[in-house]
Amino acid sequence: MRIRPFNEQAAEQADRHSDHLTKPPGSLGKLERIARQAAGITGELWPDLSRKAVIVMAADHGVCEEGVSAFPQEVTGQMVFNFLSGGAAVNVLSRHSGADVFCVDIGVKSDLEHPALITRKVRYGTGNIAKGPAMERDELMQALAAGINLVDELYAQGYRLFATGEMGIGNTTPSAAIVSVLAGLAPEQSVGRGTGINEQSWRTKVGVVKRAIEVNAPDAGDPYDVLSKLGGLEIAGLAGVIIGAAANGCPAVIDGYISSAAALAAMRMTERVYPYMIASHLSQEQGHAKLLELMGLTPVIHMDMRLGEGTGAVLCFPIIDAAIKLMREMATFDGAGISRE
Ligand SMILES: O=C(O)c1ccc[n+]([C@@H]2O[C@H](COP(=O)([O-])O)[C@@H](O)[C@H]2O)c1
Numbered sequence: 001m002r003i004r005p006f007n008e009q010a011a012e013q014a015d016r017h018s019d020h021l022t023k024p025p026g027s028l029g030k031l032e033r034i035a036r037q038a039a040g041i042t043g044e045l046w047p048d049l050s051r052k053a054v055i056v057m058a059a060d061h062g063v064c065e066e067g068v069s070a071f072p073q074e075v076t077g078q079m080v081f082n083f084l085s086g087g088a089a090v091n092v093l094s095r096h097s098g099a100d101v102f103c104v105d106i107g108v109k110s111d112l113e114h115p116a117l118i119t120r121k122v123r124y125g126t127g128n129i130a131k132g133p134a135m136e137r138d139e140l141m142q143a144l145a146a147g148i149n150l151v152d153e154l155y156a157q158g159y160r161l162f163a164t165g166e167m168g169i170g171n172t173t174p175s176a177a178i179v180s181v182l183a184g185l186a187p188e189q190s191v192g193r194g195t196g197i198n199e200q201s202w203r204t205k206v207g208v209v210k211r212a213i214e215v216n217a218p219d220a221g222d223p224y225d226v227l228s229k230l231g232g233l234e235i236a237g238l239a240g241v242i243i244g245a246a247a248n249g250c251p252a253v254i255d256g257y258i259s260s261a262a263a264l265a266a267m268r269m270t271e272r273v274y275p276y277m278i279a280s281h282l283s284q285e286q287g288h289a290k291l292l293e294l295m296g297l298t299p300v301i302h303m304d305m306r307l308g309e310g311t312g313a314v315l316c317f318p319i320i321d322a323a324i325k326l327m328r329e330m331a332t333f334d335g336a337g338i339s340r341e
């Protein structure tokens, strides 16, 4: 899998163009930085990113038996049908943003059937990470490949902008464990309230993350070891999506905490994915701000969201469109006859 290095020349050209537009230099803030990044990723000054996809990976988590979520595990599968019938928040925001939703069963515990469901089931949920590994190494490789291959297929269909989305009751627990090991955050910092657990369950969840790390003893220097032991089939699948987007020369728009844990793992697998990532929003989940800071990413929007599904990423699509449109359509100082020193 080859990932082209970021095209610094194209990015600099975007900066120069931006400075010729009828505005004080830098006055469009993050919009200018997004346009620069899009140019460096694609090699084009105003790339056509009109075909947009959000990939929602769904999976279940054995660790749910430890009481780490506010919701029952069967909600994962039930929400899959909600995505497929267009009723979830990510569907509404995707219609708003002109994106298509692709829902993938990469490891839901029950058998799901629907003509629009993309079935890439690696196994029926992960093992309970408080007691042992989430998955086998070859299962991790299957999940990664599923993400990479799906992006390849969508790229062939014309999609050029990708968002990561996920659904998995319990998945903030493996995310916290992965973040603790790969980013070195104490579980007290990496564990949040997820779907809305109380203080007492939060303490239980911190204990579960500590036990998961002790029991599995993952090698922090080996992201494959960390992901296979601490898991999340959807987290592994999304790491694949991010690598796949980069390999196809497309931006990967990262959603919230779970997606960012996947992005961190992808970054550790291959450093070259880094410039392809756009952090969409700052999740309310505890640990997200610190994680993005450690990854050197600045979120585009702050909306106090903590839903997942790719909602924050899809909500950023119109902003990315706007950034590119400004580059393409704004008048230059010379063209408009506006004076500057
Ligand atoms: O994206 C986020 O930052 C985010 C933060 C908290 C919860 N979620 C969603 O809520 C579910 C996980 O929460 P939990 O409490 O079951 O671990 C999962 O389906 C995620 O999509 C997502």
Ligand SMILES: Cc1cc2nc[nH]c2cc1C
Binding pocket: 071, 075, 079, 166, 167, 168, 195, 307, 308, 309
């Ligand atoms: C209803 C519901 C929808 C979700 N979407 C993402 N995570 C979710 C968790 C719940 C509980």
